[in-house]
Amino acid sequence: MTPDKGxxxxxxxxxxxxxxxxxxxxxxxxxxxxxxxxxxxxxMLSREHARxxxxxxxxxxEDMGSHNGTFLNGARLQGRAKLKxxxxxxxxxxxxxxxxxxxxxxxxxxxxxxTVFRSAAEVLRQGMREHAEGREAxxxxxxxxxxxxxxxxxxxxxxxxxxxxKELLDLILDRAFNNLHPxxxxxxxxxKSGTYYCAASRAAxxxxxxxxxxxxxxxxxxxxxxxxxxxxxxxxxxxAGAQSIVSAGVRSLxxxxxxxxxxxLGMIVLSTTLAVKQYTEEDMELLVSLAAVAALRIRxxxxxxxxxxxxxxxxxxxxxxxxxxxxxxDHLPEVPGYEVHGGNLPSRGVSGDYYEVLTRKEGxxxxxxxxxxxxxxxxxxLLTASLEALAAGLIEEGLGPDDIFSRVSHLLYQRTPxxxxxxxxxxxxxxxxxxxxxxxxxxCRGLVIRADGSSQWLDPTGVPLGILDDWKYKxxxxxxxxxxLFILYTDGITEAxxxxxxxxxxxRLAACCAAHRTEPIKNLAKAIEADTDGFVRGVPYNDDRTLxxxxxxx
Numbered sequence: 001m002t003p004d005k006g007x008x009x010x011x012x013x014x015x016x017x018x019x020x021x022x023x024x025x026x027x028x029x030x031x032x033x034x035x036x037x038x039x040x041x042x043x044m045l046s047r048e049h050a051r052x053x054x055x056x057x058x059x060x061x062e063d064m065g066s067h068n069g070t071f072l073n074g075a076r077l078q079g080r081a082k083l084k085x086x087x088x089x090x091x092x093x094x095x096x097x098x099x100x101x102x103x104x105x106x107x108x109x110x111x112x113x114x115t116v117f118r119s120a121a122e123v124l125r126q127g128m129r130e131h132a133e134g135r136e137a138x139x140x141x142x143x144x145x146x147x148x149x150x151x152x153x154x155x156x157x158x159x160x161x162x163x164x165x166k167e168l169l170d171l172i173l174d175r176a177f178n179n180l181h182p183x184x185x186x187x188x189x190x191x192k193s194g195t196y197y198c199a200a201s202r203a204a205x206x207x208x209x210x211x212x213x214x215x216x217x218x219x220x221x222x223x224x225x226x227x228x229x230x231x232x233x234x235x236x237x238x239x240a241g242a243q244s245i246v247s248a249g250v251r252s253l254x255x256x257x258x259x260x261x262x263x264x265l266g267m268i269v270l271s272t273t274l275a276v277k278q279y280t281e282e283d284m285e286l287l288v289s290l291a292a293v294a295a296l297r298i299r300x301x302x303x304x305x306x307x308x309x310x311x312x313x314x315x316x317x318x319x320x321x322x323x324x325x326x327x328x329x330d331h332l333p334e335v336p337g338y339e340v341h342g343g344n345l346p347s348r349g350v351s352g353d354y355y356e357v358l359t360r361k362e363g364x365x366x367x368x369x370x371x372x373x374x375x376x377x378x379x380x381x382l383l384t385a386s387l388e389a390l391a392a393g394l395i396e397e398g399l400g401p402d403d404i405f406s407r408v409s410h411l412l413y414q415r416t417p418x419x420x421x422x423x424x425x426x427x428x429x430x431x432x433x434x435x436x437x438x439x440x441x442x443x444c445r446g447l448v449i450r451a452d453g454s455s456q457w458l459d460p461t462g463v464p465l466g467i468l469d470d471w472k473y474k475x476x477x478x479x480x481x482x483x484x485l486f487i488l489y490t491d492g493i494t495e496a497x498x499x500x501x502x503x504x505x506x507x508r509l510a511a512c513c514a515a516h517r518t519e520p521i522k523n524l525a526k527a528i529e530a531d532t533d534g535f536v537r538g539v540p541y542n543d544d545r546t547l548x549x550x551x552x553x554x
Contacts, residue, residue: 007052007059007083007098012117014042014093027053030091031473044068044092049118059083059098068092074216089299095220102254116229116281118516119218123227123288152241165298169200172268177202179290180254180283180474182270187258188213189266189298192373196222196266213269221255222267223373225462228255229284249463254279256291258298265295277403319381333359335366335431338554339521345492345545352380352422353490353544354388360398363433368548371424371465372443379420387412387422387465401439402475406464409441409473411468420464423486425458434480434552439473441465444505445490453514457506485517485524486550492543493528496536504535521551 009022021038029036033047046066054061062080063070070077071090089096163171169187176185186201196218220226230253255269268291272279342357352373359366367542369391372384390411394404404426412422423443429436439461440446446458462473480486489509497502509528516527526546530544 007054010099011038011040011096012041012095012220012226014044014224023052024383025054027051030096031064040091040094042092042094045094046065046092049091050077050089053080065089073216075094076409090216090219095216106193116231116284117226118229118284120225120227120259120288120291123285123530124292157197161296166200168294168297170202173200173202175290176268176270176287177204180270180271180279180287183272184250185268185270186431187266187268188218188318189258190222190264201410213326215339217255218267221257221269222264225259225264227257227288228253229279229281230254231278242478252278252285254284256284256287258291258295260292260295260299262299264508265298267291268294273319279321329358331355332357333366335359335429335550336363337431337549338366338429339549339553340366341525341547341549342522343547345526345541348542348543349490352384353492353546354390355386355488355546355548357548358395360396363453364433365398366429366550368429368486368488368550369424369426370443370490370546370548372422372490373422383416384419385421386415387424391426400475401428401437402473403463405441405462405473406471409462409465409467409471410469413469416466421464423464427486427488429480429486429550434484435477436480436486438476441473441476442467444489444494447487447489447510447513448478448480449485449487449505449510449513451517453479453517455510455514480550480552482552482554483517484552485513487513488548490544490546492545493532493547495543496532496541496545497539498536499539506531508535521549524549 003316007028009021009023010018011021012018012271023038029040029051030036030040030045031043031047031049032040032045036048046064046068047524048061048064049066049070050070053062060080060082061070061072061077063077068091074090083098085098087098089098114417133527172187173185174183175523183204184202187199188196189199192195217228217230221228227249232251240382250271251273253269253271257267258265268287270279272289307367327344328344330341340357342355343354344353348514352371352375354371354373357366371384373380373387375383387408391404392407394407399407405424412420422441425438425440425446426441427436427446438446438458440458442460442464445460448456448458450456456478458476458478461476463471476546478486487509493508494504494509498504508531511526512531513524516524519527528547529545
């Protein structure tokens, strides 16, 4: 490759068809600027990205301080590097390969010496055209076309039954081995993070480790939808870092993208040694057709499995909701001289909200408590059930809020992993005096609305339950006079969001309660619900809303 012959390039832009360029002279700049000698419409390129230079009968390349860098055969370019036929350059989202010989002999699908890349979509379209035309002038080609159709028909029939993804990938490799006779094959799928992993592999003889593919091959096949035919791995610099392939004696390799109308799902790769066979373009065409059928089924299987998982989760949520509802009281006790209300409004899913109102000590005390366990779904419902069971006996024993929380927190810590905890507010009302003793385990602040409309907030007296092993909770108290309201709630109310991503917040809750403080307590609950609904303006609630209220009569 010398300056007098010109620099012969094949350019694969991120969009559109590959094209050729023969560079004459001593240098050319590559970039996305209209002033660049070689303009490539690629937004990932710098305006002046790299420079090719001819000097002393040889060609060199250097990066011009580009933002995304220039990569020569997969390695980031540092300084100036000498070029040779077959080299591959990665610039932004584009690839440039260097070929030798007359430009007119270079094919649109050539990717350096000994390697062929063709658009998989074009391979499929060409196969359909050839089949429609019958290719009457070429009986051998017609026989090859019919053989390929028979293989695809076999695959379609084999895939007609219900099948898991693992069974599907094994079946695809079965058909590939039966018809293309590789020594090793693998299917790579894309993960949710965008990386590629080996989902299935097979070797004709013995056990082999996962196939290590060069990044340039993955980029062209899996990311750009190109079919690949590597005639001799040993002479292709792109495989210099794939020692597992080189040391295994792999010489010929064929790969095709697993793609459908929605995009590329991964790729299938087959390899062999020259002692067994050397793959041909007909083999590549067959693998492309097989991969297209496989991709459609992989997508369908994935959708079926997602639907099954969604149904399973829906059933789990329904069961969790039934557990949760079974724990909530179906009626509230009568407390002489007081109005009592408790309610729970479910969100779209299942949270761990729980509340209880009960009397003890022959009706002289009323216990009110609200809890919100972390998480959602079945785990939250089960943790709620555990919390209720741990607290029930202690409440019946007549313990104070601080002792109950200290013991429950210790038991919860011993029985659950660190990430499982609950916030809670427990209050014990002395019915005769109106004095309320309470402990707040990291829960929303309790609220007292006085008869005159003023408000008082009841802050946490300890950390959430289950966070620390031996935490000793403190207890505080507040006195209720005639007409005073005592309100407990969960953050599903105060953190409800409107279309502007603003929260309902505690101050708005206090204002609503103060405005409706003289109404019957059930009407007050309806007023709070109406106010939150008006605030969110149709935005779905992200969490359950639980409300417990008590008002002392006049």
